Amino acid sequence: MTTLLEVDRISVRYGNLVALRDVSLTVAEGEVVCVIGPNGAGKSTTLAAVAGGVTPYSGDIRLAGQSILGRQPEQIARLGLSLVPEGRHVFGTLTVEENLKIGGFVQGDRSSARADLDRMFTLFPRLAERRNMPAGRLSGGEQQMLVVARAVMTRPRLLLVDEPSLGLAPRIVDQIYEMLLDLRRQANLTLLINEQSSNRILKHADRIYVLRGARIQLEGTAAELQDGEAIRSAYFGFEDGATAKAEIPA
Amino acid sequence: MIQFIQNLIDAVALGSIYALVALGVGLLFGILRLINFAHGDYITIGAYALIVPSADVTARLLIGDWPWPVLIPTICLIVVIAALLTDAAVFRPLRRATSPTLMIASFAVSYIIQNGVLMAYGSRPKSVDLWSGANSQVFIGDLRVPMLQLITLAVTLVLMIAVTLFLRRTSYGIQMRAAAEDFRMAQYLGVRGNVVIGIAFALSGILAGVVSLLYTTQSGSLSHVMGVPLALFAFVAVVVGGMGSLVGAVVGGFVIGIIVTMLQAYLPPDLRAFRDAFAFAFVILVLLVRPAGLVPSRSTFERV
DSSP states (O other): OOOEEEEEEEEEEETTTEEEEEEEEEETOOEEEEOOOOOTSSSHHHHHHEEEEESSEEEEEEEEEEOTTTOOHHHHHHHHEEEETTTOOOOOBBBHHHHHHHHHHHHOOOHHHHHHHHHHHHHOOHHHHHHTSSSGGGGGGHHHHHHHHHHHEEEEEEEEOOOOOTOOOHHHHHHHHHHHHHHHHHTTTTTEEEESSHHHHHOOOOOOEEEEEEEEEEEEETTTTTSHHHHHHHHHHHOTTTOOOOOOOO | OOHHHHHHHHHHHHHHHHHHHHHHHHHHHHHHHOOOHHHHHHHHHHHTBBOOOOOSSSSBBBGSSSHHHHHHHHHHHHHHHHHHIIIIIIIITTTTTTTHHHHHHHHHHHHHHHHHHHHHHOHHHSOOOGGGGGEEEETTEEEEEEEEHHHHHHHHHHHHHHHHHHHSSSHHHHHHHHHHOHHHHHHHHTTTTHHHHHHHHHHHHHHHHHHHHHHHHHHOOOTTTTTTHHHHHHHHHHHHHHOOHHHHHHHHHHHHHHHHHHHHHOOOOGGGGGGGHHHHHHHHHHHHHHHTTTOOOOSOOOOO
16 A cells, blocks of 8 residues: 555644644555544644645645645645545535535536536435535535535545534434545545544544644554554543543544 | 606716725625725726826826727726736735735725826826717706716626626636635635635726726816725725625615715705715614624525
8 A cells, every 4th residue: 555645743833832743644545544532632733734724833744755745725635635624614605516616626627527516416415406505504414415525526535524523413423424435435535534532433444543632642553442442541641550431522 | 856866867877886896895805805995096097097107287098099999908907917916016925914914005005006106197187088978968758867877887787797697607706706705615625816816806907997987987087096085985885785795895885876976966055065974974874783784794594
């Protein structure tokens, strides 16, 4: 497997606040990698840094071997990396179809964008039914579907998804994950997903990173971390041997 | 009754000028959060581009003498270039700056343009004779309507339909609307920020160019501060209509035009000098009742 994304010891500061300290991670072609960690750990900042939304003050980020550090988000998007930020971010006054078209413009090829649009509508009949509705009127789950579909319209090699389950009912979250894994099979996607909770992730991810307090605390394959104990202590920061019964939020 | 209809036509004609200016201002505000006080000076540039640059009192027409199918695109092109230059020189280096910083920068641009015009053309207002035939009257029944007002209305209508079609139907139009709503998200999807901003400046330049022609034909004179009152009323129109809403900007433009004209016509003569004070008092009233403007923008139907 070839390495698609290499995040190499990046550090990010917002004013005096250090949001990331020497964070490194890699994603190989075809993998599903998850970053989990509590609120405020730096998960969103990691994805934003990769997508060009914030610029690290040290370290490097390489996509398929090429450094993308300091590039504009639009340039990075055109290199085949698409970010679905936390909190959905649909263009509320644009119709569902226009939202999807925005993703297609980056392809530059009208007929393939057209075909992708039809494919999305076949994949997501709920979006097809609402294609002329302003996206702001969709339900939360439908909006999450729309932003993922919209990101896939850019034909990314690597899709970053920031907390897809945030604020959604568990049943809807299952649907979203099914959809992501379906898309992964169909569109040859590599996935890097942020989550606060680990139970779903352990089922779907190939590898997992635990991020807490601006640092990577733990890294391993899903099989290695299956029993959840190591994740729990990394997540909460227990010293070795501590036997607290804290639970990671579902 | 005839008198009232006559006033109404005046009002709508003035309102459509304000609406065009407000639309230009609103386009940039929507995408860049820039309140561009230099917009009025784009209009000044378009008007002065009609004549030979000199400090003489009487203006000699240069581009202004060309046939209209050449004249109109040339003036629009000059204003578009001026608008794009202000973006490249001033606003682009300030892309990450806050809204107030951008606004203050636009004041600077405005003063630079005004003083540039002052240096090249002198400070005295100049009279120009552009398409004076358009000021003739047309009779519709008992109504006497200046031809220019009909032209103004028609041009406004055509431009608004054109802008609407551009924003709804073309790929760049859809990208502009997306960027106006959530600039960063649009960039994450590969929308080129500087390209859509450039298009917004160009559109606002075209609108300013057309307004400069309509306004010069009507007033028959040029001055280096001629754009200022237009811009001022357009900002008021944008605020009344609802910041960030293009429909609001247009509605606000018509409302302001109608109020100003009607106050001029129906205020007692002693009070007419205070017409603008009454107009602005009305604006304050509107904002007290509807703080978000007449047509509040975006997120009105956001759902959690």
